[in-house]
Amino acid sequence: MAQYLFDSERYCGEWRRHWIHVSQWLLALAGGTLLLGYVVGAMGSVPYVVGAAAVLWIVLLLLAGFKIGDWFFDKFVLTDKRVMLIEGIVTRRVAMMPLARVTDMAYQQSPLGRVLNYGTFVLESAGQDQALREIAPLPYPNELYLLFCQVMYDPEEMLAVGEEGD
Known part of the structure; x- marks a missing residue:
């Protein structure tokens, strides 16, 4: 956090967005896991269907992981001189x-x-x-x-x- 602050600036706190911000991704991941379990149980004898469902679940896992990681690293920062919103994992965006x-x-x-x-x-x-x-x-x-x-x-x-x- 120190890289965004002036020497004369007093840090007052930082907050991560509420977990509700990523709740749809958590629900999608839970639903996808249940659906994968159902497909494996019902179609276990058809390897192509199970393989396709597993690949889709892995894609969902990667997307949800990226969104949750993005949420984890996003911060709202308050100092005695300004307010900042720091966002992004790969590309960093700082609004002030x-x-x-x-x-x-x-x-x-x-x-x-x-x-x-x-x-x-x-x-x-x-x-x-x-x-x-x-x-x-x-x-x-x-x-x-x-x-x-x-x-x-x-x-x-x-x-x-x-x-x-x-």
Whole structure:
């Protein structure tokens, strides 16, 4: 993480997107595994069908593994000067917005988001279209919202808390 920070910048935290972000791939992988087991059990005497099902399952395993790995390495980072979204395994993409340019911030939670404790953050910046506008789904949105507001509106208090913990 240090490679993305200025020397004068204070790191406030980083978060991985909520696991719901990859849930469809986890479900597809579970369903594909069950389907492969059914095909092997029902068509075990037809090797071409079993072989084709196994190849399709391996392709699904590779795709799901890549998506889950991509989710694992993606980070939402908050510092005392900016907010960043770092994405990608093979190709790295870093989107950034200075905190001084954030004019409005909100988070939204669907009913499922309220139950599983995730939400979508929406950042506005002086009427301009930004690369970092919506960040979804982030875990613990209420706590993250409060921390974000504290960093934006009371940075001296954040520095005092950080110095007490050292």
